[in-house]
Amino acid sequence: MHLAGTPDEVRAITDDAVAAADALVDRACAGGGLGSFGDVLQPIDDALDRLAIAYGRAAFLAEV
Numbered sequence: 701m702h703l704a705g706t707p708d709e710v711r712a713i714t715d716d717a718v719a720a721a722d723a724l725v726d727r728a729c730a731g732g733g734l735g736s737f738g739d740v741l742q743p744i745d746d747a748l749d750r751l752a753i754a755y756g757r758a759a760f761l762a763e764v
Contacts, residue, residue, distance in 0.1 A: 702757070703758075704757055710758040713754050714758050717753070717754030718751070721748075724743040724744070724747040725744060728740050728744050728747075
């Protein structure tokens with residue numbers, strides 16, 4: 701796993717994770733909340749995973 705070493709890397713990792721999370725949440729909301737766990741809740745859980753991983757790789761390092 702690559703950890704951010706510069707402010708530009710922090711920004712890129714964070715931007716990529718937020719874009720991926722937004723797409724997953726959009727997919728979860730596309731059915732208006734109707735559907736199975738896999739259709740609604742799993743994409744939201746996956747979005748949280750993407751953000752947590754990015755925080756560990758980048759945003760956390762910006763606070764150190």
